[in-house]
Every structure is written in C-alpha cells, then in structure tokens.
Amino acid sequence: MPRQLVIALALLFAPGVALAQPGGSIEETTGDGDDELDASGGDELDAAAGQEIGGALGFEAGGRVSPGGLQLTGYHMFRLSDVDWLESSVAFTVGGAGGACFRDRQDVVICDHGLVNGLAGEVAIGIRRFLADYRQDRFIPFARVGVGARFVNFSTDEVRGVAIPAIIGGGVRARLTHQFALSAGATARAGIAFMNKGLGAQPHFTFSIQFAAEFALE
Amino acid sequence: MWATLLVTFVIVASVGCGASSNVDREIGARCDNSDDCNERCLADPVDYPGGFCSVFCESDGDCSSDTLCVALEGGACLFGCATNTDCEFLGQGWLCVAAADIGGSQVMICRGS
Numbered sequence: 001m002p003r004q005l006v007i008a009l010a011l012l013f014a015p016g017v018a019l020a021q022p023g024g025s026i027e028e029t030t031g032d033g034d035d036e037l038d039a040s041g042g043d044e045l046d047a048a049a050g051q052e053i054g055g056a057l058g059f060e061a062g063g064r065v066s067p068g069g070l071q072l073t074g075y076h077m078f079r080l081s082d083v084d085w086l087e088s089s090v091a092f093t094v095g096g097a098g099g100a101c102f103r104d105r106q107d108v109v110i111c112d113h114g115l116v117n118g119l120a121g122e123v124a125i126g127i128r129r130f131l132a133d134y135r136q137d138r139f140i141p142f143a144r145v146g147v148g149a150r151f152v153n154f155s156t157d158e159v160r161g162v163a164i165p166a167i168i169g170g171g172v173r174a175r176l177t178h179q180f181a182l183s184a185g186a187t188a189r190a191g192i193a194f195m196n197k198g199l200g201a202q203p204h205f206t207f208s209i210q211f212a213a214e215f216a217l218e
Numbered sequence: 219m220w221a222t223l224l225v226t227f228v229i230v231a232s233v234g235c236g237a238s239s240n241v242d243r244e245i246g247a248r249c250d251n252s253d254d255c256n257e258r259c260l261a262d263p264v265d266y267p268g269g270f271c272s273v274f275c276e277s278d279g280d281c282s283s284d285t286l287c288v289a290l291e292g293g294a295c296l297f298g299c300a301t302n303t304d305c306e307f308l309g310q311g312w313l314c315v316a317a318a319d320i321g322g323s324q325v326m327i328c329r330g331s
Contacts, residue, residue: 102247102254102271105309112242 049216050079054183058210060093060120065111065159065195065202067118067152069095073210077128085128087144093120093208101157101197109197111159119155124148126167142185143170150204152193163204165191173214181214240307245282245295247271260291265330267311272296277320287320288327296327304328 054075062068075089095118101111126146134141150163171185186209193204241247248268249259255271263269272294273280275287281295288296299305299314305328306312312328319325 099243099253099256102241102243103249104241105246105248105268105307107248107268 051217052077054212054214056210056212060208061115062206066204066206067120068116083130087128088125091122097156099156119153120150122148122150138174141172161195163193165189179216183212267330289318299328
C-alpha cells in the first residue's frame with residue numbers, strides 16, 4: 001500500500017514538479033498544444049506573482065448532519081510550479097435553523113436536516129492544478145483536491161461535531177489583469193463527521209458552487 | 219489518476235444515502251416534550267410508552283397514509299394496526315387496541331397497554 005501511494009502521488013504531481021524546475025517553461029515541458037499560449041497573450045498575464053489571495057462567495061448544499069447555506073471563503077495560494085498551487089483556505093457556511101433530529105423507537109438519534117441548515121467553519125489545504133492544455137484565451141480551467149477539518153453545528157438540535165472531508169472540485173479562472181482574476185467553480189466534500197448526541201461517526205457530504213475574486217501578491 | 223480519485227470520492231459520498239426510520243419528528247418519534255417533535259408530544263408513559271410525536275387532526279386526511287385520526291387527545295394521528303405484531307416496532311408496551319376514530323367509528327390503533 002505505501003508503494004502504491006508513493007506511485008500515485010508521483011503520477012499526480014510529477015508534471016507540475018517538472019514545470020517548476022529552474023529554467024523550465026510551459027513550452028519546454030507540455031508539448032505542442034502550448035504554442036497557443038504564446039499566441040493568446042494569456043500566458044504573459046499568468047506569469048504573475050508566486051502568491052495570491054482570494055475571496056469567494058457561494059452556496060453549499062448539505063443534508064442530514066452536513067450543513068448547507070451561504071458560504072464565504074478566504075484563501076491563500078502559493079505557487080508550486082507553472083500549473084500547481086498550494087491552496088489553504090478558511091470557509092464559513094451559514095444556513096437556516098430548525099429542528100430535524102429525533103429519537104426513533106429504539107431511542108437512536110436520527111437527524112435529517114435539509115439542504116441549507118446548520119453552520120460550519122472549515123480550514124482546508126489542497127492542491128489546485130491549472131489545466132493549461134484546455135486554456136481558451138484568458139480562461140483557464142482548474143481542478144483541485146484537498147482535505148479539510150470542519151466544525152459543524154446545528155444549534156436548534158444542539159447537535160455538533162467535527163468533520164474531516166476530502167475535497168474535490170474544479171472551475172474556470174479568467175485573469176483580467178496581472179494582479180486580478182475572477183473564477184467560478186464547484187466543490188464537493190465527502191468524509192466522516194464525529195457528532196455528539198450519540199450520533200457518533202456519520203457520513204459528511206456537501207456540494208457547493210463559488211464565485212471568487214483573486215489577487216496576486218507582488 | 220483523477221478518474222480514480224473521482225470514483226473513490228463518489229463511493230465515499232454514496233455511503234451516507236441509506237434509509238433511516240419509519241418514524242419521524244411528525245409521527246412516531248420518541249419524545250419527552252413538544253421540542254422533540256414537529257407539533258406535539260403525547261408523553262403519557264402508560265398510554266404512549268416512550269412518548270409519541272403526533273399531530274392534531276380533524277380527519278384521516280390530516281394524517282400520513284399509515285396513520286389514522288382518532289378521537290383521543292383532542293384528535294391525534296396514531297398508527298393503525300390489525301394485530302399486536304403490527305405495533306411491535308413502537309417498542310415494549312404497545313398493543314393493537316380499539317378506539318373511536320374522529321367520525322365515531324371503531325378502528326384499531328397502536329397504543330400503550
């Protein structure tokens with residue numbers, strides 16, 4: 001298993017690491033399709049700083065013991081290579097209140113919250129990879145994977161806990177200037193939550209969409 | 219690699235999509251007071267062992283498909299039954315007994331001994 005994990009990580013990150021080598025460039029390492037980058041002029045815009053910050057506003061859908069609602073996210077990105085960025089984020093999700101937990105006839109607590117109930121605070125870290133081969137002028141798609149730690153709270157039911165979700169998502173970014181870009185994306189979270197009230201370990205699953213503004217740090 | 223990650227993610231996500239219970243906060247959940255229910259808690263430990271979440275009703279149309287509106291507690295939805303076996307899912311002390319429905323006819327419903 002450890003060997004498989006090493007191989008998997010190597011396959012995932014090897015292209016990006018290669019691009020990050022001194023003297024390397026997209027032209028040298030990604031093949032014929034990248035000639036278009038020079039013609040578009042977008043490559044020049046993306047040759048910006050090694051760090052960026054961003055803020056996103058979105059909507060998260062949850063259910064059961066996974067919160068959902070309005071989602072605010074702040075994040076910092078650190079360039080690892082031409083295509084890979086280390087992304088660390090803080091996010092808050094605010095949904096509606098209302099009781100949705102009950103005790104079944106075996107006295108087991110069951111919660112069935114709707115799509116937009118509860119509160120969550122999250123810290124997360126992951127890798128965002130820009131998919132240079134699919135670039136269209138200023139627009140470049142990206143994918144991201146990561147892991148988070150979330151505090152989850154449903155106040156009316158006094159149900160709370162900590163969730164550890166895997167995070168996977170993607171989107172499109174449009175760089176408008178050297179310092180400023182806009183992006184839109186979708187993110188799914190799946191993992192496990194450890195809840196109080198006798199709920200114990202519960203599945204945690206949400207889906208969200210976000211719209212973000214991103215700023216390069218000189 | 220990305221496809222593998224996606225498939226794994228979907229499998230993990232699908233774990234949480236199973237069914238849960240035949241009772242809920244509206245009808246049938248255990249309760250101590252009305253905060254445990256959507257509407258009200260029938261908390262008498264003799265008539266409703268463990269407590270029973272229910273709703274006010276004026277006809278069977280106000281109740282879910284497997285419950286009946288009976289002339290108890292000012293009109294309440296309770297599970298219908300044919301034998302005591304039908305009431306076992308509610309726990310110890312629940313029996314299938316006769317009661318008057320909201321129109322005065324006799325029906326069989328689950329209630330405490």
